[in-house]
Amino acid sequence: DAGVIQSPRHEVTEMGQEVTLRCKPISGHDYLFWYRQTMMRGLELLIYFNNNVPIDDSGMPEDRFSAKMPNASFSTLKIQPSEPRDSAVYFCASSSGLAGITDTQYFGPGTRLTVL
Amino acid sequence: AQKVTQAQTEISVVEKEDVTLDCVYETRDTTYYLFWYKQPPSGELVFLIRRNSFDEQNEISGRYSWNFQKSTSSFNFTITASQVVDSAVYFCALSDAKKTSYDKVIFGPGTSLSVIP
Numbered sequence: 001d002a003g004v005i006q007s008p009r010h011e012v013t014e015m016g017q018e019v020t021l022r023c024k025p026i027s028g029h030d031y032l033f034w035y036r037q038t039m040m041r042g043l044e045l046l047i048y049f050n051n052n053v054p055i056d057d058s059g060m061p062e063d064r065f066s067a068k069m070p071n072a073s074f075s076t077l078k079i080q081p082s083e084p085r086d087s088a089v090y091f092c093a094s095s096s097g098l099a100g101i102t103d104t105q106y107f108g109p110g111t112r113l114t115v116l
Numbered sequence: 117a118q119k120v121t122q123a124q125t126e127i128s129v130v131e132k133e134d135v136t137l138d139c140v141y142e143t144r145d146t147t148y149y150l151f152w153y154k155q156p157p158s159g160e161l162v163f164l165i166r167r168n169s170f171d172e173q174n175e176i177s178g179r180y181s182w183n184f185q186k187s188t189s190s191f192n193f194t195i196t197a198s199q200v201v202d203s204a205v206y207f208c209a210l211s212d213a214k215k216t217s218y219d220k221v222i223f224g225p226g227t228s229l230s231v232i233p
């Protein structure tokens with residue numbers, strides 16, 4: 001399996017522009033997660049889906065952020081309009097959702113977003 | 117409010133030494149989950165373990181072991197016979213598990229471990 005795929009790997013945009021980050025989870029995984037990592041705030045779980053349905057979006061910072069999972073093999077995280085403080089590395093992860101220690105999360109390589 | 121404290125900001129050890137990374141958490145929930153993640157210098161994130169609050173058995177996986185003590189609200193991580201490849205930032209995390217094990221996850225600030233050859 002190719003693992004969790006994220007695109008783009010790097011994104012540089014100007015303040016006010018719309019940014020869309022993409023994630024393809026591992027086939028057969030029922031859970032998909034979006035995380036953000038910044039120097040100031042550390043690691044944060046933004047939102048996660050189970051069977052394409054958002055379960056907990058309490059980590060989404062503002063209405064400017066939205067996430068969708070139209071099918072089991074694709075998710076997007078959109079920021080509109082983007083601001084410099086959104087600059088971060090955004091990680092996507094997926095897991096099978098099995099109980100116990102076997103429920104391993106697998107992470108994508110991350111998207112490094114820079115908003116100028 | 118929930119909180120995760122990793123008091124050790126940076127640790128350096130010589131290869132083959134054992135090292136313990138501390139994690140202390142605060143929660144009012146009776147059901148919760150605890151996690152450890154590894155972030156090597158290359159930047160990727162690696163999931164290491166998830167443990168629920170009802171399972172206080174210690175866990176061992178190769179050179180890695182975890183000691184969960186509810187009495188002290190700690191979930192410490194020990195690496196035995198450390199290797200250079202263990203050099204990374206290690207994050208401890210806590211969730212309130214209202215619906216699934218990942219609800220309201222919060223992360224500690226991380227401990228940077230350097231293993232010197």
